[in-house]
Amino acid sequence: MTAEDQVTPSTEPHRSAYVSSADLMSSFDAFYRDARDRLLLQTFALTGDLAVARSAVREAFVVSWHHWRKTGRLAEPESAVRPDAWRKALRRSSTRPWHRKKDLDEETRRVLDALGALPVTQRKALLLTQLAAVTMEEMAQEIGLPAEAAERELQQGAAQFATALTIPTSAIPLALNGLSGAIRSVTWPRVTIIRRAGAARRRAHTVIGGAAAVVALVAGGAVATDSTGVRPTLDREAPPAVTGPAPAGPAISTLPDTTLVPVDAVQQAVPGRGWTQGTTTDNSSGNGLVLPCQPARYADPQGTAAWVRTFRDGAKPQTPRSVVQVAEASSSTARAERTYRHARRWFATCPSPDEDGSAVPRVQLVGTADLPGVGDQSALFVLRSRTDATTHVVGVARTGLLTTVTALTTTAPPARVNRAGVARLLATAVGRLCTLPDAGGCADPNPKPIPRASYPAGSTPWMLSEIDLPPITPDPGPWVGTPAAQLTEDRIDVGAIGCDTVHLYGRFRNRAFQANEFRTFVFSGAKLPPQVGLTQTVGTLPGPAAGAFVTRFREQMAACPDLDATAGTEVEELVAIDQGKQALTAWRLSTALPGDRTIEYDVAVLRQGTAVSVLAYVAAPKALIANEDFVAVAQRALDRLARTAPYDPS
Helix, strand or coil: CCCCCCCCCCCCCCCCCCCCHHHHHHHHHHHHHHHHHHHHHHHHHHHCCHHHHHHHHHHHHHHHHHCHHHHCCCCCCHHHHHHHHHHHHHHHHCCCCCCCCCCCCHHHHHHHHHHHCCCHHHHHHHHHHHCCCCCHHHHHHHHCCCHHHHHHHHHHHHHHHHHHHCCCHHHHHHHHHHHHHHHCCCCCCCHHHHHHHHHHHHHHHHHHHHHHHHHHHHHCCCCCCCCCCCCCCCCCCCCCCCCCCCCCCCCCCCCCHHHCCCHHHHHHHCCCCCEEEEEEECCCCCCCCCCCCCCCCCCCCCCCEEEEEEEEECCCCCCCCEEEEEEEECCCHHHHHHHHHHHHHHHHHCCCCCCCHHHCCCEEEEEEEECCCECCEEEEEEEEECCCCCEEEEEEEEECCEEEEEEEEECCCHHHCCHHHHHHHHHHHHHHHCCCCCCCCCECCCCCCEECCCCCCCCCCCCCCHHHCCCCCCCCCCEEECCCEECCCCCHHHCCCCCCCCCCCCEECCEECEEEEEEEEEECCCCCCCCCEEEEEEEECCHHHHHHHHHHHHHHHHHHHHHCCCCCCEEEEEEEEEECCEEEEEEEEEEEECCCEEEEEEEEEEEECCEEEEEEEECECCECCCHHHHHHHHHHHHHHHCCCCCCCCC
C-alpha cells in the first residue's frame, strides 16, 4: 500500500464554534467579490443566456448568504453555490433555449453553438473540468455518475466540442475562457444588497416555518400557555448582545522562510561548481510562472502562505543550471490534497497557462516516478524542452497542509540528469517543512525514485498526447493533435505506407474491431510537406485475435523489402518486445522514389491485453525523429494503451 492509499489522521485545525457576525460578513463579502465572475462565466457557458446566467448566479449568492454560517465553513464554498446557480439557470433557459445577446462576436457564437450541441451531462462535465478546475472525482460526484461513466461523458464531449471548432483538445480551455469577453460589461449589485436579500429570505423562512409549527400544534389541540395563562406568539425579544471578544481558535501556522532549503543543502543534493542563493519572495510580483509547465501563479489560490526561493550554479554561462523551490500552505487537509494534485497535474500534462503562453516552455514528458517515504504524497517528473537544450527534473510532495516543489533545470540530456539528487533535495525540503505544526509525514533522506506509468493526460488518456512527443531539430514549431475520432474508413496513413499491412479497421479473424479511433499530430505553422506528421490508431480485439494481429503485422513488415523490388524499401527493426499480453515492435523504413527522392517513416505496432495500436510517423529531411525518440514514443503509447476499455465479447 502506497503513502497515498494510507489513511492518516486529519490535520484539520480545530475551529471555534463561535463566529461573529462581522467575521461572517467579511468572509462572505470576499467570497462574493472573488467568485461571482467565475461562476457567471461557467453558467453563461452552460446556458448561452447571459441574462439568465446573471440572475441565477445572483440568486444563488442570496441563498448562500442565507446559509453562510454553514456554507462558509466548506473548504470550497463554490461547490455549494455553483450547482444551485446551474439548476436555476437551466430551469429558466429551457423556456427560451440559448437566447443570445445581439452584440456577441462571431467566435463567441461559435463556441456557444458547439457547447449547445452537447448533451447537458457532457456540457457540465466539460465545464467543470475545464472552467471550474475540479478533479475527476468531484466532477463525477457533481454530475451524479460513477467515475468511469463520468470520464466517458467528458471524453466524448471534449472530442465533439473540439471537432466542432476544429481545434485540438489541448486548446479547449483557451476557447472556453474566450467567452469571458462577453461578460465584462456585466454589473453586479453591491454585496450589501445581496446580504439584505439573503437576510429577508432567512426571516421569511423562519416565520413560515414557525407558523407551520403553530398551525400543526393548534390542529392537534396542543396549544400551550405560560404560567400566567398567556398564549405564546412568534414575537420574541432580541437575544442579548455579545459584548466580549469571540473566543479564538488555534490559527493555522505561518510558513516561515527559514523552513525553505538552504544553499548548502542544494550543493549536497545536486553537486555543482558552487551554488549561490538568489531571491526569496512570496511570488506576488510578475506573472508568477517560475516552474516549467506552471499555468497559474499558485497551485492553491486561496492558500495561507507561499514562498519561492531560487538558486544558481556558478558554472560557465554556456552551461547554466538553476534550482527553484516553491512552497505553499493550505487552510485544510482537503485543500492541501487538492493543491498537491493541481501541482502534480502541471507536470503530468503541461496545461496552457492563464497568462502569456510564451512564458511556459514547450516540453516533452520523458519519465515519471514515485518517491516512497517522502511526505504524505510525492512524485518525480523528468521533462525536456522542445525549444532549447534544457532538461527539467521536478519533484512534488505534500506533508500535511504544506505542498512543495523542487525543480532543477540543466543542459544535461534526460538520460544523464541527476534524478536521485533532486529526489534527495525534495526529501530535504519535506524534512524541513515537517517540523511545522500543520505538517504531516517527514521523509527518508535518501529516497529511491521508482519508475511508474505516466499520469493521465488529455481528453483521451489511452492515446498519445502532445506532451508525449519529442523535440525535432531544427525546431519546426509546437506539436498540435487533432481530436480523437472514430475510424470510419480505411486510411492509408494509419499503417506502413510502403508496405502491405493490416489496419485497425473493419474485421480481423472474423471479429469486428471495437473502439477503433485515430488522431494525428502535426507541427503548427511549420513549412513542411503536408504529409509530415504522426498518426496513431487504437482498437480492441479478443485477446487471441489481438495477439494474432501483432504477429501478422510483424510478418508483413518482414516481407516488405521483397514486396516490390523496384521500390527499394529498406526496413530496420529498432526494438522488439514480447511479454505475454504486452508487445511492442518498432521499425525505421526508407523507400526510394522516382527522381532520386526518398521518403522516410517510422512505424510501430503495440498490444496491451485486448488493445492494439499502430503508430506511423512520416518524416521530412528537416523533421526526422531520432530512433531512440521514436522508440520512447512507442513505449509511452504502450503505457497509455493500458487505459483502454477491454474488448466486450457481448
